[in-house]
Amino acid sequence: MAQASHLKVLAPTAAVPKISRRALLGGFAVVGASLALTGCGRGKSFAESAVPNGVLGKQLNVYSWGDYEDPDDISAFQDKSGVRVQLDSFSSNEELIAKLAATRGTSGYDIVVPTGLYIPQMAANGLLQKLDHGKLPNMANLDPTYTNQVWDRGNQYSVPKAWGTTGYVYDTKVIKGELTSWQDFLTAATTTASGKTAVLEDSWEVVAIYLGAKGIDMNTEDPKALDAAEDYLVNTLAKNIRAFNSNVVTSGIPQGTFALMQSFNGDARQGMLSASDPERWKFVFPTPTANLWMDNWALATGAQHPDAAYAFINNMMTPEVALHEVDYIGYHTGVKGLKEAALAEEMELPDLVFPPQKVLDRLTAGVLNNGQERRVQILNKMESRAGA
Numbered sequence: 001m002a003q004a005s006h007l008k009v010l011a012p013t014a015a016v017p018k019i020s021r022r023a024l025l026g027g028f029a030v031v032g033a034s035l036a037l038t039g040c041g042r043g044k045s046f047a048e049s050a051v052p053n054g055v056l057g058k059q060l061n062v063y064s065w066g067d068y069e070d071p072d073d074i075s076a077f078q079d080k081s082g083v084r085v086q087l088d089s090f091s092s093n094e095e096l097i098a099k100l101a102a103t104r105g106t107s108g109y110d111i112v113v114p115t116g117l118y119i120p121q122m123a124a125n126g127l128l129q130k131l132d133h134g135k136l137p138n139m140a141n142l143d144p145t146y147t148n149q150v151w152d153r154g155n156q157y158s159v160p161k162a163w164g165t166t167g168y169v170y171d172t173k174v175i176k177g178e179l180t181s182w183q184d185f186l187t188a189a190t191t192t193a194s195g196k197t198a199v200l201e202d203s204w205e206v207v208a209i210y211l212g213a214k215g216i217d218m219n220t221e222d223p224k225a226l227d228a229a230e231d232y233l234v235n236t237l238a239k240n241i242r243a244f245n246s247n248v249v250t251s252g253i254p255q256g257t258f259a260l261m262q263s264f265n266g267d268a269r270q271g272m273l274s275a276s277d278p279e280r281w282k283f284v285f286p287t288p289t290a291n292l293w294m295d296n297w298a299l300a301t302g303a304q305h306p307d308a309a310y311a312f313i314n315n316m317m318t319p320e321v322a323l324h325e326v327d328y329i330g331y332h333t334g335v336k337g338l339k340e341a342a343l344a345e346e347m348e349l350p351d352l353v354f355p356p357q358k359v360l361d362r363l364t365a366g367v368l369n370n371g372q373e374r375r376v377q378i379l380n381k382m383e384s385r386a387g388a
Contacts, residue, residue: 060308061086063096064113065295068162070328073321083308093118100127105302110309116151116294117368119158128157129299135310138317146334149294150365158296159313160334162266162325165355165363166205166291169249169268169283174259181287182212185260190240193260198243198252200262203375204366205291206244206382207233209262212289218364221371230378238385250274253281266330269352283352285359292363294334326353 062069066089074085090096093115100107100122114122122128133139139147139159146160168185175192179185186209189197199206208218210229220226242258249263253271263271265283272278297313299306315321322335327347332338332354339354347353 056081056083056308056311057305058082059084059086060111060305060312061088061109062111062113062312063088063090063099063107063109063300064111065089066091068113068295068329070324073316073324073328076321077312077315081308081311083305083311085312097122097127100300101125103302105300107300107302108304109300110303110305111312112298112300113161113295114158114298116149116158116296117366119152119296119298121368122298123152123157126301129301129303130156131159131299132310135307136314136317138314141317141319141322141335143334143336146294146332152296158298159317161295161297161316162329162331162333163292163294164265164331165285165293165359166200166208166262166264167268167284167286168260168262169253169271169281170261171256171259171280172282173280179282179284182209182290185209185262185284185286186213186237188260189237193258194240195242196257196259197241198245198248198258198261199241200246200264201244201379202246203379204372205262206379207375208291208366209233210237212286215288218289218291219367219369219371221369223374226371226374226378230374230381233378234381234385238382241382241386244379244383244386253278264331265352265355269330269349272352273348278349285355287362289362289364291366292360293366 060083062085064087068089069087074087077083078085088109090099096112096114097118100109100112105126112128114128119128133155136159139155142160146163147155152158168179170179170188170193174196175188179188199209204218207226207229210216210232211218211220211225214228216222216225246264247267248258249261249267250271252258252261253268254274254276261268263283265285268281268283272281272283275281297316299309303309316325316333317335319335319337319341322333322338323341323345325333326338326342327345330353339350342350342353
């Protein structure tokens with residue numbers, strides 16, 4: 001286990017903004033009515049996982065993003081396995097990492113859900129344990145597009161839980177004309193939508209707006225490019241921003257309190273589904289590029305209930321359960337055939353969950369590099385300027 005000083009690579013400063021994948025509801029023990037799962041030829045249930053004598057134990061502790069699993073799927077797993085699932089929530093990767101680092105293998109958590117770009121450092125610092133693929137036969141159900149990512153070759157430490165991208169949603173009654181790019185976002189934010197614009201509380205994502213608009217690599221470490229980003233974002237954009245909040249889109253759309261909001265695609269879908277007039281809103285997969293992120297199932301070092309953990313993850317990769325999860329969280333889980341199954345079930349707003357291939361081909365995976373500290377500083381300065 002690395003010393004605390006080394007973990008600064010993982011969480012650059014205490015002021016790193018919190019990132020919420022969905023609205024944070026807080027930790028809870030999942031109980032309630034069961035949902036009977038029918039058999040599926042393409043997936044093996046938890047009982048078929050390669051666990052010793054099929055004995056799973058009675059407890060499983062999961063540490064995930066808030067409201068990021070369908071409670072019915074959790075209840076169904078509990079009822080059929082006899083394992084009680086304790087599901088606690090964190091609101092940022094930094095919070096997750098700090099908890100695991102401070103407890104040094106004694107956190108009590110079995111399964112954790114880190115975002116992909118954090119996995120290399122977490123593994124290097126001994127916070128995650130390698131997976132036994134023999135206990136996860138339903139990995140065969142995963143689409144190869146979402147496995148073997150650059151941050152975890154061979155899926156040694158993780159398997160996909162959900163992936164998504166970042167764009168923005170706008171009110172077509174306020175902003176006339178079609179928006180398609182990050183430059184369009186900046187233009188609208190500083191004119192028609194001034195004072196009615198929200199951005200994510202995420203330094204990488206906010207700086208990426210400017211970099212994307214100017215055609216600069218979103219992962220750049222170039223000091224001159226970051227200087228230019230800071231000058232524009234702090235001195236021009238910040239005064240037009242009403243909120244730095246990663247959750248605002250889910251309420252901002254139905255309440256109509258904002259006209260332009262940077263958001264994750266699944267969160268935008270949630271907000272639109274809650275609106276009385278969803279056709280009023282449009283989500284943009286902006287050009288030229290945007291973040292392609294992936295959250296992942298992983299086993300924490302020191303997991304006390306590994307067999308139950310493997311059974312749970314394996315169950316989540318059955319096609320039927322995966323479809324439930326997609327409909328609930330609004331994000332693709334990486335299992336094959338989900339788009340076809342979702343369309344067959346007449347899922348609402350499927351285009352926000354399953355962007356076309358031409359969009360996928362132009363997305364960029366975010367990277368933690370030596371420019372991250374500077375990005376954090378830029379966002380902090382923006383927030384100070386906006387609040388001045």
